[in-house]
Amino acid sequence: MRAVDIIAKKRDGQELTPAEIDFFVQGYTTDDIPDYQAAAWCMAIILQGMSHAETTALTLSMADSGARLDLSDVTPVVADKHSTGGVGDKVTLALGPVVAAAGQPVGKMSGRGLGFSGGTLDKLESIPGWSPNLSIEAFKRQLARVGLVVAGQTADLAPADKKLYALRDVTATVPSLPLIASSVMSKKIAAGANVILLDVKVGVGAFMTTMAEARELAELMVAIGARANRTVAARVTDMNQPLGMAVGNALEVREAIDTLRGAGPTDFSELIREEAGLLLYLSSRADSPESGRLIAERVIDDGSALTKFQEFVAAQGGDPRVVDDPDRILPRAKVVLPLPSPRPGWISAANARTFGEVTVELGGGRARKEDDIDPAVGVVLAAKIGDRVERGQPLCEIHTQDDFSAQQAAARLLAAYEWSDEPVQSPPLIRASIAAPAG
Numbered sequence: 351m352r353a354v355d356i357i358a359k360k361r362d363g364q365e366l367t368p369a370e371i372d373f374f375v376q377g378y379t380t381d382d383i384p385d386y387q388a389a390a391w392c393m394a395i396i397l398q399g400m401s402h403a404e405t406t407a408l409t410l411s412m413a414d415s416g417a418r419l420d421l422s423d424v425t426p427v428v429a430d431k432h433s434t435g436g437v438g439d440k441v442t443l444a445l446g447p448v449v450a451a452a453g454q455p456v457g458k459m460s461g462r463g464l465g466f467s468g469g470t471l472d473k474l475e476s477i478p479g480w481s482p483n484l485s486i487e488a489f490k491r492q493l494a495r496v497g498l499v500v501a502g503q504t505a506d507l508a509p510a511d512k513k514l515y516a517l518r519d520v521t522a523t524v525p526s527l528p529l530i531a532s533s534v535m536s537k538k539i540a541a542g543a544n545v546i547l548l549d550v551k552v553g554v555g556a557f558m559t560t561m562a563e564a565r566e567l568a569e570l571m572v573a574i575g576a577r578a579n580r581t582v583a584a585r586v587t588d589m590n591q592p593l594g595m596a597v598g599n600a601l602e603v604r605e606a607i608d609t610l611r612g613a614g615p616t617d618f619s620e621l622i623r624e625e626a627g628l629l630l631y632l633s634s635r636a637d638s639p640e641s642g643r644l645i646a647e648r649v650i651d652d653g654s655a656l657t658k659f660q661e662f663v664a665a666q667g668g669d670p671r672v673v674d675d676p677d678r679i680l681p682r683a684k685v686v687l688p689l690p691s692p693r694p695g696w697i698s699a700a701n702a703r704t705f706g707e708v709t710v711e712l713g714g715g716r717a718r719k720e721d722d723i724d725p726a727v728g729v730v731l732a733a734k735i736g737d738r739v740e741r742g743q744p745l746c747e748i749h750t751q752d753d754f755s756a757q758q759a760a761a762r763l764l765a766a767y768e769w770s771d772e773p774v775q776s777p778p779l780i781r782a783s784i785a786a787p788a789g
Contacts, residue, residue, distance in 0.1 A: 353383045353391075360394040368407040375411040379510040385517060392514070392523035400528035402570065408528060409574055412536035415510035419486060419542035421457060424494045428457045429633045430543035431625065432534050434558065434567065435467035436551035437706035438592035441621065442470045442500065443606035444614070447659040448626045450498035451649040452642075454633045457493045458500045459507060459541040461515050461533075466706030467557070468599065468715065471502055476600035476680055476725030480668030498662045508540040519716065525557040527567050535574045545581045547629045548572065552781060553590035555702020561586070561781065568784045581632055586782040587621065591700040591735050594618035598714045598728015598749060600680040607676050610656040617734075617779055623647060624780065681726035683749035687756040688732075691739045695769035698735060704766035705729055708759045712750045727751065729763065736776035739769075 462469035482502035552564035568584035575582030627643030636642030713724035
């Protein structure tokens, strides 16, 4: 086989065989196939799509590009949650400690930001000293001792996905159902979790902009998980405006800590309780999602979820004082510029994608694979859809390192808002739920 022939076959809309897909995936993993051919292949997939059979073959090939982690000697059930990426999506930072504090071990391999969406590892790395670089042995030790671990993809686990993940971010090949589904599920299969909750974002601030796309992706990933003998369910959640109030790495860590204290934004706090309840139910730690939610609320109220977050941070080398004094421990921007509302009215739109793109432009994301990230920059919203604002009232605060970039960001962010003279309903957060197919 030749890589160029496989690229041409997909370019022309033909279905690839499992053998062809595996040849390409393993060849890219071992550097026998260069970046430029992999980028062309990803673009062909973007343009021509993949069948469910091709997507399943791609998922399993990426999972098999390295070792598969067996965690059964640590605990019989390992839970995981994965989001398809959104703006202000810091769910893992709060959900993991809640579920772990309730007694269910959570082991997760996470990635970095893609395009305008933030990455869990980038957020956590804003905590001084925290590292995602764990060996398989260290991963298992921490899972047994702390009950919560969030690691980067090691060279051993799904290395093909690690390479493709970074490549897609800088070659405009992110928004593809087969590439997203295979990326997510290959990591889940390789990392050893046997109970998986998928959070599929939909809206202008997500890679899936329509409900039809989001539902198709959710159903595809749930079906892949079922064929791999995992317990999988999915939620489709709204991403037309940022989740919570904070967008930006250190800002989102601070908001997650507030949420674990019981003082987070209403929408984010509600999603954490709902998804924790469902994950505890899927893991047989609760009789129903509703009773799981009650357990989640209890561990937040009694402080054990916040304590679990502190243990987790310390276990991966981070400064545990971040829990008690986040303003002192986390990086802070030199300039904080309020953006005043130019008119009175009810907020009818707060375009999530614009907030994500502005945060990347401020330095909170990557335009190239090798770019460094400024963890301090971002935006903190003061008003969201459905809120009433008066003229001059702050819409948000822009956190950056100089006045010039703050002013540039202000002009873009102002265009993200729309107003109504009549009251506006806040959009529902959970749009759909997808369970594994029977049988």
